[in-house]
Amino acid sequence: MRPDLEIIQKWIEPKSRVLDLGCGDGALLTLLKKNKRVDSIGLEIDAANIQHCIKNGVNVIEQNLDKGLSNFETDSFDTVVLTQTLQALSSPDKLIEEMLRIGKRGIVTFPNFGNWRSRIYLASKGRMPISKFMPYQWYNTPNIHFCTVKDFDELCANKKIKVLTRMVVDAKHKRNLGIGILPNLLGETAIYHLTRKKKRN
Amino acid sequence: MNDSLTKNSVGIVKPEKLHFNNSLELKSGRVLPAFDLIFETYGELNASKSNAILVCHALSGDHHAAGFHSSEDKKAGWWDACIGPGKAIDTNVFFVVCPNNLGGCAGSTGPAVINPETGNFFGPDFPVVTVSDWVNSQAMLADKLRISKWAAVIGGSLGGMQVLRWAISYPERLHSAICIAAAPKLSAQNIAFNEVARQSITNDPDFCDGRYLEKGTYPKRGLTLARMVGHITYLSDNAMRAKFGKTVSDFEKEGDNFGRDLRDGKLSFGFNVDFEVESYLHYQGERFSKNFDANTYLLMTKALDYFDPSSDFNGDLSKAFSVSNCKFLLVSFSTDWRFPPERSREIVNALLKTRKEVSYLEIEADQGHDAFLMPIPRYTSALKSYLYRLQDEIENNAP
Numbered sequence: 364m365r366p367d368l369e370i371i372q373k374w375i376e377p378k379s380r381v382l383d384l385g386c387g388d389g390a391l392l393t394l395l396k397k398n399k400r401v402d403s404i405g406l407e408i409d410a411a412n413i414q415h416c417i418k419n420g421v422n423v424i425e426q427n428l429d430k431g432l433s434n435f436e437t438d439s440f441d442t443v444v445l446t447q448t449l450q451a452l453s454s455p456d457k458l459i460e461e462m463l464r465i466g467k468r469g470i471v472t473f474p475n476f477g478n479w480r481s482r483i484y485l486a487s488k489g490r491m492p493i494s495k496f497m498p499y500q501w502y503n504t505p506n507i508h509f510c511t512v513k514d515f516d517e518l519c520a521n522k523k524i525k526v527l528t529r530m531v532v533d534a535k536h537k538r539n540l541g542i543g544i545l546p547n548l549l550g551e552t553a554i555y556h557l558t559r560k561k562k563r564n
Numbered sequence: 565m566n567d568s569l570t571k572n573s574v575g576i577v578k579p580e581k582l583h584f585n586n587s588l589e590l591k592s593g594r595v596l597p598a599f600d601l602i603f604e605t606y607g608e609l610n611a612s613k614s615n616a617i618l619v620c621h622a623l624s625g626d627h628h629a630a631g632f633h634s635s636e637d638k639k640a641g642w643w644d645a646c647i648g649p650g651k652a653i654d655t656n657v658f659f660v661v662c663p664n665n666l667g668g669c670a671g672s673t674g675p676a677v678i679n680p681e682t683g684n685f686f687g688p689d690f691p692v693v694t695v696s697d698w699v700n701s702q703a704m705l706a707d708k709l710r711i712s713k714w715a716a717v718i719g720g721s722l723g724g725m726q727v728l729r730w731a732i733s734y735p736e737r738l739h740s741a742i743c744i745a746a747a748p749k750l751s752a753q754n755i756a757f758n759e760v761a762r763q764s765i766t767n768d769p770d771f772c773d774g775r776y777l778e779k780g781t782y783p784k785r786g787l788t789l790a791r792m793v794g795h796i797t798y799l800s801d802n803a804m805r806a807k808f809g810k811t812v813s814d815f816e817k818e819g820d821n822f823g824r825d826l827r828d829g830k831l832s833f834g835f836n837v838d839f840e841v842e843s844y845l846h847y848q849g850e851r852f853s854k855n856f857d858a859n860t861y862l863l864m865t866k867a868l869d870y871f872d873p874s875s876d877f878n879g880d881l882s883k884a885f886s887v888s889n890c891k892f893l894l895v896s897f898s899t900d901w902r903f904p905p906e907r908s909r910e911i912v913n914a915l916l917k918t919r920k921e922v923s924y925l926e927i928e929a930d931q932g933h934d935a936f937l938m939p940i941p942r943y944t945s946a947l948k949s950y951l952y953r954l955q956d957e958i959e960n961n962a963p
Contacts, residue, residue: 380919404916410942413925418949420957422891424912424924434913 366536367446367472367554368394374470374528374556375399379441382466384428384458385448388412389421396421429453432461440466449473450506456518459557463524469557475531477511477547496534496551512547519557528556572648573640574606574631574655581671582708588666588701594691598680601705602671603627603663606647607655609711614958616711617653617951618702618738619643619662620719620726623794623864624856626670629662630655645939652939652947657955658715666701667693667863675859676777687859688774695722695871699729703737713737715958716951720744720936721903722864725871728911732873735889740954742947744895745936747907748881748914749872754902757797758865761790765858774859783858788849790861795848800899800932808841874914881914888915892922893950895943897935923950 368391375381377399383392386405389412395401406426407413416423426434429452443466449455450473462469474496484492491501499506510518512531519526531550532538542549581602588596604627609616619629621642630647632640646652647660664672667690675690682689706714717730717738724746731741747754765771768786776782799807805823825840837843877883892915896908905926915922927943929935935943 402919402921404922414942414946414949417923417925417946418953420953422921422923424916424922425926426924434909434916436917439916439919 365390366532367552370530370532370536370554371444371446371470371472372398374468375401375442378402380439382406382435382440382443384432384443384445384462385451386412386416386421386423388415389419389423391444391446392416392421393419428458432458432465435461435465437464438467442466442468442470444470446470446472447474450476450509452508455508455510456522459518459524460522463557463559467558468527470555471515471557472552472554473510473515474506475512475547475550475553476509477513478551479548480551482548512550512553515553515555519555523560525558525560526555527558530554572650573644574648576634576637577604577606577628577631577641578633579604579627579671582705584701584704584708586704588697588704590691590697591694592692596666596673596691599666599673599701600671600677601663601666601673601701603661603705604629604631604641605662606630606660607658609659609709613711614713614715615657615955616659616661616706616709616714618706618714618717618730619647619653619660620698620702620717620723621662621665622719622721622723623868624791624852624861625723626668627662627664627672628670629660643937645937646944646947652944653718653951654948658951661705661709661711663702663705665693665698667860667867669857669860674857675774675863676857685775685777687777690859690863692866692870693863694867695725695729696733698867699726699733702726702730703734706737713739715954716740716742718742718744719746721746721933722868722871725868728873729871731888731890731892732884735887738890739958740891740893740950741888742893742895742950743908743911745897745900745903745908745933746894746911747903748874748911750869751907755869757793758869760793762862762865764789764793765862771858774862776858782853784850784853787853787856787858787861788846791849791852791856792845795845797902798933800901800930802899802930803932803934804841806930808839808844881910882917885915885920886918888918888920891954892920893947894922894924895927895936895946896925897927897929897931897933897943899930900933900935902933 381401381403383405386407392403392405405423407423408427413423443462452458481492531542531546531553534551579602581600584599625642628641629643630641649656664670667674669676675686679686717727719727724743727741727743765783765786768783770781771783772779808823808825809821811825827840827843832838873884874881894908894912896905912924925946929940931938
């Protein structure tokens with residue numbers, strides 16, 4: 364099992380309603396259906412992924428996240444999940460707001476661009492970092508909005524979003540003492556559990 | 565029928581007919597005291613009767629959805645691309661039922677059959693039937709076949725509307741609703757096209773106020789014209805360009821000629837048929853007029869115009885679906901401008917609002933509205949996988 368999915372699973376209440384934005388082949392929702400008996404919908408645009416979802420019995424709707432989520436009602440889900448997709452969105456800030464309008468809680472995971480590898484790559488080579496996890500050139504990458512853990516913390520503060528839990532982990536999705544002290548430098552993947560600070564009127 | 569066509573085919577099929585003595589009260593308030601439904605079935609009903617699929621036909625369809633009627637039959641049923649052994653609707657797994665709707669002209673009670681009360685053709689006296697009426701009659705057919713719950717009810721276009729009505733009117737009688745290339749109700753543009761079709765039929769002098777069969781004639785010109793207009797709305801601009809843009813003419817020497825193939829290689833400078841597309845529409849329309857009943861055409865277009873399940877709920881479609889208890893699969897096609905993807909998304913959003921289990925696919929396809937009849941790989945594999953998965957779920961959850 365993907366280690367980030369294991370972490371996310373712990374934050375999902377049994378029999379709750381889950382919306383997975385960019386659900387891929389439906390791996391997370393299949394897991395949650397089996398282990399938590401959730402009522403779920405996934406959004407996806409890749410045809411092969413959608414076919415996988417159908418095959419796996421995952422409810423999937425072909426919908427482009429960049430065109431917004433206005434078709435989803437306020438407070439219609441318990442949790443809205445966005446894994447490893449934030450950096451590929453045209454307006455990640457607006458989508459985070461939408462996630463917390465539609466869901467009571469949100470879970471966001473993204474690759475931490477503040478990681479020391481990216482920093483050293485840029486500092487020493489003077490070029491946009493390319494790695495096993497980010498194998499694209501700057502001109503053809505789908506990842507158009509990279510951010511660091513610090514950047515995301517600031518976005519949450521500005522948007523009055525409460526961070527329930529923040530896990531920053533290494534490539535194997537493990538935590539260690541170093542990451543605990545210097546998450547933005549040593550962490551490779553950030554996993555956030557979010558909610559709204561204030562109740563809407 | 566030839567060997568290549570019979571591969572993965574249900575083969576030669578024989579329609580069945582059932583008579584219903586129980587009266588059917590129609591939405592209009594009128595009552596059909598008795599009626600016949602003609603239908604075809606493919607595959608075998610299993611012992612637990614849990615593998616039955618109802619296929620609903622569209623405007624000009626009928627009960628002959630797959631296979632051939634004889635060994636000389638050249639043309640397979642209207643959805644043969646998707647129904648058969650190993651196909652999207654796999655007849656090795658499922659028992660498929662496809663009836664001809666009431667008011668149709670392929671054997672079920674309709675304007676072109678004799679009214680037992682008068683001894684004459686029903687003609688224009690046949691009552692206006694709605695999608696609800698069809699679904700009610702299909703439920704009566706299900707009763708006779710002892711099918712208490714369909715694994716799936718499937719249909720495209722007007723057939724998809726019947727699927728939606730099933731999910732609303734008989735929530736306990738289907739596991740899944742598969743609605744393809746449909747809309748929750750017609751738009752003004754859709755109704756406008758239907759009205760042009762109706763006017764061309766009723767204004768044909770041979771229409772004789774709908775009593776043409778008594779007079780031994782039929783409104784050939786009107787029905788041809790109606791079909792020509794309809795046919796245009798089933799195709800996309802691109803599909804027409806591709807179909808009628810095969811030759812390089814004197815005028816466009818290079819590449820695409822925008823579908824402007826000439827029939828005789830030159831312009832006539834008269835009001836005759838110059839372009840291939842014109843001749844194609846004439847041919848299609850005329851062929852249709854010989855095989856279809858004009859009164860049925862009028863009825864079918866009215867059933868389309870009147871369809872609006874939200875009307876009982878102050879226009880709130882999600883409320884109409886609130887009673888539904890099945891899973892939904894919706895499919896639309898990118899170049900369908902008759903019922904474009906937005907219309908399917910309206911249905912999806914209403915279902916989301918009332919928290920139903922729903923999946924939705926928007927298939928890239930060049931064929932316009934007609935795409936729903938075609939074996940487009942992404943579409944057929946999704947349909948097939950969905951149905952296999954569904955059957956697994958039904959078998960495993962069976963009490």
